[in-house]
Amino acid sequence: MxxxxxxxxxxxxxxxxxxxxxxxxxxxxxxxxxxxxxxxxxxxxxxxxxxxxxxxxxxxxxxxxxxxxxxxxxxxxxxxxxxxxxxxxxxxxxxxxxxxxxxxxxxxxxxxxGRMRRADAAILESLPDPLLVLGADRAALRANAAARALFGARAAEAGPLAGDAAALMRHPALAGAVDRALAEGTRQAADIVLPVPVPRELAAQVIPLDPPLFDGGRLVVLLADRTRERAVERMRADFVANASHELRTPLASLMGFIETLRGPAKDDPEAQARFLGIMAEQSERMRRLIEDLLGLSRIELAEHQAPTERVPLAALARAEAEAMAPILASRHVELSLDLDEAAVAAPADAEQLAQVLRNLLENAVRHGQEGGEVKLCVARTGSPRPGVTMSVADDGPGIAREHIPRLTERFYRVDKARSRNAGGTGLGLAIVKHIVNRHRGQLHIESRPGEGATFKVWLPAE
Ligand SMILES: Nc1ncnc2c1ncn2[C@@H]1O[C@H](COP(=O)(O)OP(=O)(O)O)[C@@H](O)[C@H]1O
Ligand SMILES: [Mg+2]
Structure with a gap:
């Protein structure tokens, strides 16, 4: 008892x-x-x-x-x-x-x-967008997982408001929106650019809570990371500007020569022949550019559609190597092959893989050294997953480390003038990357200045 x-x-x-x-x-x-x-x-x-x-x-x-x-x-x-x-x-x-x-x-x-409160917390916690709950004193009472990830692990350890989060709350645009939301009791929006440590663009919604939450929460700040979106927008705008610029240059030169041929060079057959040669070169450059642009957009359209063929890579590589003969001869480059006959990429698209090889071989010959050596290798790999690799290695000038991550951007060229003179459009590696993505493969670029470059493509096999 x-x-x-x-x-x-x-x-x-x-x-x-x-x-x-x-x-x-x-x-x-x-x-x-x-x-x-x-x-x-x-x-x-x-x-x-x-x-x-x-x-x-x-x-x-x-x-x-x-x-x-x-x-x-x-x-x-x-x-x-x-x-x-x-x-x-x-x-x-x-x-x-x-x-x-x-x-x-x-x-x-x-x-x-208690269960409802836990459910609410779980929903908040798992929302994909970063979210902060602020008290009347503007201090963060809670931050969900996305917000903690946005502000780094440091913020999570030191409580909701630390480091970047504190910088964010001091941002004039956000502080202004918080003030207005508290004063007017209405939802406010703000666009925020955080320059450090990684430049970030955030869209913030500040929503006042009336009545306040049980823990004293007066405001919800919803953040949406627009960094990627804005980057894509900028890239698109840059792309149009770049493409127009690339087309305008040869066009301007063509128009200039036409003027000259009509005027000063009207009766000079020698100059005419020379100018027509340059004009043919310029129109060829425009043709290549338009072809690459169309090719790129076609590949982009099909990028989310998986390929369906089985492609034996050795045969493909031999065919492409043969087609390279004229430009190999013109640059006195020797091409050696090391082909595993059993390497079969699947699922794959034969025409697109040929395009990859063509672009990589052309780059090795054009950007490598005159009279140099290029190795084309096709092999099977077991790790990490069963797959096949195609690699093209040259003994040219190589590429400085800072350029490597950017090579697959459209129109990115280490040396614009040299690339143009070599007949490049600056789109080759962008095309390669899109094709590799469509195949769920990987592109590795290894190079050091003065030591040549190796472009290796990994593709899934059966
Ligand atoms: N094998 C290579 N060796 C040195 N630089 C290379 C090589 N391949 C590509 N590059 C660099 O990468 C840039 C982009 O290549 P790409 O997209 O094919 O454009 P393009 O060949 O038309 O210039 C080239 O302009 C060149 O600067
Ligand atoms: Mg190229």
Whole structure:
């Protein structure tokens, strides 16, 4: 029995309350001689004993009831059952049952509330967009996983608002939006550019909460990382500008020569022949550029459609190597082949893989050294997954490390003038990258200045 023992004074007090009046009446009867002393004393003893027992039982019941209330108040899930022995006072039994029911339903409601709160937190936590909850003092009370990722692990360790997050909250555009949201009670938007440590462009929505959250949250700041989107927009604009520029240059030169042929060189057959030669070269350059641009857009359109053929790479490589003969001869380059006949790329697109080889071989011959050596190698690999590789290595001037990650950008050339003179459009490696992506393959570029360059393409095999 964990029944609390009632304190002595309370016990005696309660017993006195219950038995006091009958005891006093019995004493009065005995004293005034209306009752005989013996039976009166006996009745008094009985009354006192009954009062003591009743008080003890009553206090015990009440203290259990108090315990039930205390536990319910503390929000504990478990509550004591109402006193097992029925209380002597029937009304108390009903109260005790009522309290037990109340405590049970309170506990259930408390648990439901806890579950809802956990569900809310889980939803916030897993939202893909970074989200912060701010208090009235603008300090961040909570930050979800995306926000912590945005601000780095450091911020997560040091609480929601540290490092980059603090810089973000001090950003004038965001601080202004927070002020307006608090003052006007309406949703505000702000565009933010964070220059350090990595340049980032964020679109922020500041949403006031009325009434505030239970933890004092007054504002929700929703951030959307627009860095990639803006970069894509800029790239698209750059691409149009670059393409127009690349086309305009040969066009301007053509128009210039036409003018000259009509005017000053009208009667100079020698100059005419020379100019027509240059004009043919310029139109050839425009043709190549347009062809590459169209090719690139075709490849881009099909990029999300997986290829379907099985392509034996050795045969493909031999065919492409043969087609290279004229330009190999013109640059006095020697091409050596190392082909694994069993290397088969699948699923693959033969025409596109030929295009990859053509671009890589052309680059090796054009950007490599005159009179140099180029190695074309086709092999199988087992790691990390079964696949095949095609690699083209030259012994040319190589490429400085800082250029390597950018080579596959459209129109990116280490040396623009040299590339143009070599007949390049600056789109070759962009095309290669898109084709490799469509094949779910990988392109590795290894090079050091003065030590040649190796372009290796990994492709999935059966
Ligand atoms: N084998 C190579 N050796 C040295 N530089 C290379 C080689 N291949 C490519 N590059 C560099 O990468 C740039 C981009 O190549 P690419 O996209 O094929 O354009 P293009 O060949 O038309 O200039 C080239 O301009 C050149 O600077
Ligand atoms: Mg090229």
């Amino acid at each position: 964990d029944e609390e023992r009632p304190a002595l004074h309370r016990w005696l007090g309660s017993a006195a309350l219950i038995g006091g009046v009958p005891l006093a009446l019995l004493a009065l009867l005995a004293v005034t001689g209306r009752a005989e002393a013996g039976p009166a004393l006996f009745a008094m003893a009985g009354t006192a004993l009954a009062a003591l027992l009743l008080a003890r039982r009553w206090l015990g019941n009440l203290s259990r009831l108090a315990a039930v209330l205390r536990r319910a108040d503390a929000g504990e899930g478990a509550w004591p059952e109402p006193p097992s022995a029925p209380p002597l006072l029937p009304a108390l039994a009903e109260v005790s049952e009522g309290v037990a029911r109340l405590a049970r339903s309170l506990a259930e409601r408390g648990e439901l509330l």
